[in-house]
Structure formats: structure tokens, C-alpha cells
Amino acid sequence: LDYGYYVVAVPGATLANASGQYATLVSVDSTNVNTDIKGDLPTVDKKVQVDGTGKDATDAKIGDTLTFTLTSTIPDMSAYDTYTFNFKDTLSQGLTFGQVTSVTVEGVTNPLTVNTDYTVTTPTVSDNTLTVAMKDFKAKQQANAGKKITVTYTARLNGSAVIGSPCNVNSIDLEYSHNPNAWQDHNNQPGNEVKVCTGEIALRKVDTKNQKLTGAKFTIAQGTSDKTPLKLVSLGNGNYRLATSGDTTTTTTFEAGETKIQGLKGEYTITETQAPQDYSSLMLPSAVVTVNVDDTNMTWSLDVKSDPNNLIKKGDSHTVVVTNIRTITEIPLTGAAGLTMLFSIAALLFIGGIVMLRMCRSSND
Numbered sequence: 001l002d003y004g005y006y007v008v009a010v011p012g013a014t015l016a017n018a019s020g021q022y023a024t025l026v027s028v029d030s031t032n033v034n035t036d037i038k039g040d041l042p043t044v045d046k047k048v049q050v051d052g053t054g055k056d057a058t059d060a061k062i063g064d065t066l067t068f069t070l071t072s073t074i075p076d077m078s079a080y081d082t083y084t085f086n087f088k089d090t091l092s093q094g095l096t097f098g099q100v101t102s103v104t105v106e107g108v109t110n111p112l113t114v115n116t117d118y119t120v121t122t123p124t125v126s127d128n129t130l131t132v133a134m135k136d137f138k139a140k141q142q143a144n145a146g147k148k149i150t151v152t153y154t155a156r157l158n159g160s161a162v163i164g165s166p167c168n169v170n171s172i173d174l175e176y177s178h179n180p181n182a183w184q185d186h187n188n189q190p191g192n193e194v195k196v197c198t199g200e201i202a203l204r205k206v207d208t209k210n211q212k213l214t215g216a217k218f219t220i221a222q223g224t225s226d227k228t229p230l231k232l233v234s235l236g237n238g239n240y241r242l243a244t245s246g247d248t249t250t251t252t253t254f255e256a257g258e259t260k261i262q263g264l265k266g267e268y269t270i271t272e273t274q275a276p277q278d279y280s281s282l283m284l285p286s287a288v289v290t291v292n293v294d295d296t297n298m299t300w301s302l303d304v305k306s307d308p309n310n311l312i313k314k315g316d317s318h319t320v321v322v323t324n325i326r327t328i329t330e331i332p333l334t335g336a337a338g339l340t341m342l343f344s345i346a347a348l349l350f351i352g353g354i355v356m357l358r359m360c361r362s363s364n365d
Contacts, residue, residue: 001028011079011180014040015146044072044087044174044191049152057167057195059293060157062242062263065098066196070132070151072174074105077138077145079180086175087132087151088188094161094168095196097123097130098154105141106148157196159233159244163262165298167197199291199300200262202319203270207279213324214257215276221269224288229253230268232261256322264291270312272322279324287312289320 009023026035047054049067060066070087077083091097100120103112112118117140121131132151134141141149162168172191201220205213219229229252231243241262243250253273254261271286290303304314315321 003028008035008037009079010037010041012041012075012077012083012176012178014042014073014075040073041178041187041189042072042075042085042174042176043189044070044172046070046089046170046172046191046194048194048196055295056192057197057295057298059197059199059265059295061198061265062157062159062161063244064265065154065156066095067101067152067154068170068194070153070172070191072149074141074144074147074149075176077142077177080138080177081180082177083138084175084177085134085137087130088173088175089130089132089153089170090172091123091128091130091155091170092162092168092196093128094158095155095170096158097128098156100130100132100151100153102150102152103132104150104152105144106150108144108147156244157198157263159241159247159263161196161198161263163198163200164300165197167195167295167298169193169195195295195298197293197295197298197300198263198265199293200260200264200318201268201270201289201291201302202258202260202315203256204258204315204319204321205256205276206321206323207326208323212257213276213279214255215274216256216272216279216322216324217253217274218256218322219253219271219273220261221271223267224269227269227271235262265293266291270320270322272324275324279326283309283311283325285309285311285322287320 006026006028007023008026024035024037026033047056047069048058049069050058054069058066070089103118105112114120118135119133123130130153157168171193174189174191176187176189178187205216207213221227221229231250231252232240232254233243233247233250234240238257238259239262240254240259242264267288267290269286269288272284275281275284285307287307288305291300292303293300301317302314302320304312304320306312311323313321
């Protein structure tokens with residue numbers, strides 16, 4: 001370069017601050033001149049919205065609808081004739097796209113309009129990518145350079161969800177122009193990954209000797225107040241998952257010897273509705289089980305509030321153990337249930353004694 005003054009800039013960079021430090025005036029007055037430019041190229045940040053706040057990971061149950069936000073900064077496009085700016089979000093197979101709910105610019109009251117300010121290409125079976133492409137981006141948004149632009153969309157955790165680690169991972173790329181002299185020359189900037197985690201209950205049915213039983217039937221309900229059985233889908237081999245609105249073949253009763261119920265998060269009530277053949281149905285247990293999903297370490301565990309008869313217990317971090325009693329002599333005669341049984345037996349003996357007494361009197365007459 002000849003000696004003199006030059007403006008050195010990063011075309012398409014985001015404004016570092018109101019002073020526009022993505023460009024600087026450089027005086028070339030010696031053989032070598034160094035300068036620092038504080039201007040970043042566009043990046044994108046992805047969050048999943050939980051209770052109005054953004055996170056990199058969250059927990060959910062199958063069927064839950066989640067809200068995702070994609071945020072970037074509008075670059076200075078003054079060096080360009082046209083400018084490409086596209087959000088490309090790749091959903092995992094465990095997430096079903098819902099809809100783009102809004103595209104907004106920081107400080108602008110009205111959201112952008114679909115098909116006028118941007119277009120939406122929805123995911124397909126073969127390509128689970130959501131593309132939100134800006135239209136006439138330079139002409140419409142150059143005045144907002146340096147401001148945040150945010151895309152919000154919804155997705156539902158579906159029946160293909162990964163249980164536990166590594167959770168359901170989806171990623172984001174930002175496609176943008178980076179060469180003013182070649183309008184078709186685009187750059188892809190990867191963003192952060194977001195994870196949605198879900199858990200399961202492993203249920204084992206045993207007798208008092210801890211031997212596995214088959215033939216028992218159960219229901220599972222959400223929470224403790226609503227006893228309406230949840231709909232399930234059989235996965236074969238005695239395993240089930242929560243049903244979604246799109247499932248046509250469902251059941252509300254499941255059999256358990258050793259089984260798993262997948263896609264859970266939160267508090268559930270498990271109730272045995274039918275005991276195995278030759279086992280007591282007088283003390284069918286019911287208990288509240290809480291599935292705790294750790295979305296940081298991508299693990300889940302169980303808390304079990306034992307039933308009054310102490311027949312449902314936590315076997316390990318993932319397993320619920322339900323005990324059945326084979327004969328009436330095995331029923332523990334302690335606590336409220338034991339007293340009830342004693343009163344029942346006493347009543348039968350009392351009635352039997354009266355009948356025998358009357359028979360004796362009749363024979364004497």
C-alpha cells in the first residue's frame with residue numbers, strides 16, 4: 001500500500017457497539033502497521049424456553065410441547081448489494097416440529113411477517129431441518145444493524161424420543177453472506193446444541209420370596225389427584241411408552257412381570273388393578289412414584305412413596321418393586337390392614353358360632 005490513511009473493516013460484521021468498532025481508520029506510515037478490529041461475524045445462540053427462561057437443556061415427558069428460541073445479531077450489510085441470512089435448525093428424531101410462532105427484532109414493536117419478511121421451510125421425514133430464511137434482508141434490516149433478531153418455534157417430544165443419555169439433541173446453523181464481491185458465497189456458523197431429556201420407570205413384580213411373578217395388571221396416572229389412567233403404547237417384550245395424540249393403538253392397562261414405561265417426567269400414581277392367579281387381591285398396592293430427570297448429567301432416578309401396606313418399594317435408582325402375597329396366611333397382621341383382616345375373621349367366626357348354636361337348639365327341640 002502507498003503511505004496514507006485507510007479504513008479497514010470486516011464486511012458483514014455485527015456492530016460491536018454504537019461507535020462501530022468493527023471498522024477502524026489506519027494510518028500507513030511505515031513498512032509494517034498493526035491494528036485490532038473489534039467486530040464479530042454473525043453467530044447464533046439456541047435455547048429451550050422453560051418457565052419463560054432460556055436453557056441449554058431441559059426435561060420433558062413424551063407428548064410435551066416445548067418452545068425454542070434462535071437468536072443472532074443483525075450485521076452491518078452496507079458493503080453488500082444483497083445479503084443472505086438463514087436460520088437452519090436440525091431437530092432430533094425425538095422432536096416433532098410444531099410451528100414458527102414469531103420472528104422479532106430488538107426494539108421493533110411489530111414482529112416480522114411470514115412470506116413478506118421471511119419464509120419457512122418445515123422439516124420432512126428425510127430431512128428434519130427447519131429453515132427460516134430472511135427476505136430482502138439488507139433493504140429491510142440494514143437500519144437495525146447491531147440489534148438482536150430472534151426466531152421462536154415449538155416442537156413436541158414424540159414416541160421416538162431417546163430415553164436418558166444422550167437425550168434428544170438438536171443443533172443450529174446460521175447461513176450468512178461473507179464476501180461482498182460474491183453474493184453466492186455463504187458461510188455456515190454452527191451454534192450451540194440444545195438437549196431435551198426424558199426418563200422411564202422399570203417395574204418388577206415379585207412374591208414375598210422375591211421371585212418374579214407374571215399376570216398382574218396395572219394402571220399409571222399423572223399426579224396424585226387425577227386417577228384417570230394414562231394411555232400407553234406397547235413396544236413389545238412387555239415394555240410401554242406414553243402415547244401421543246397421533247397414536248391410534250393404545251392401552252390404559254399394562255401387565256408386569258418385568259416391564260418399562262418410557263418417556264416420563266414428574267409425579268405418577270401406579271395402581272395394581274389385578275393380582276396374578278392364586279395371589280391375594282385383598283391388598284392390591286398403590287403408590288406415588290416421582291421420575292426425576294437430571295438434564296445436566298442426562299440421568300434419571302426414582303422416588304417412591306410406599307403404599308400403606310409397604311408392598312411397593314424402590315429397588316434401585318430406576319426400578320419399582322411390587323410385592324404380591326400368595327395366601328391369606330401370608331398377609332401381615334399388623335397395622336390397619338392387619339386389624340381389618342382380624343376383624344373380618346372374627347366376624348366370620350362369630351356368625352359361624354351363631355349358626356352352630358341354632359342348629360344345636362333345633363336338634364334338642
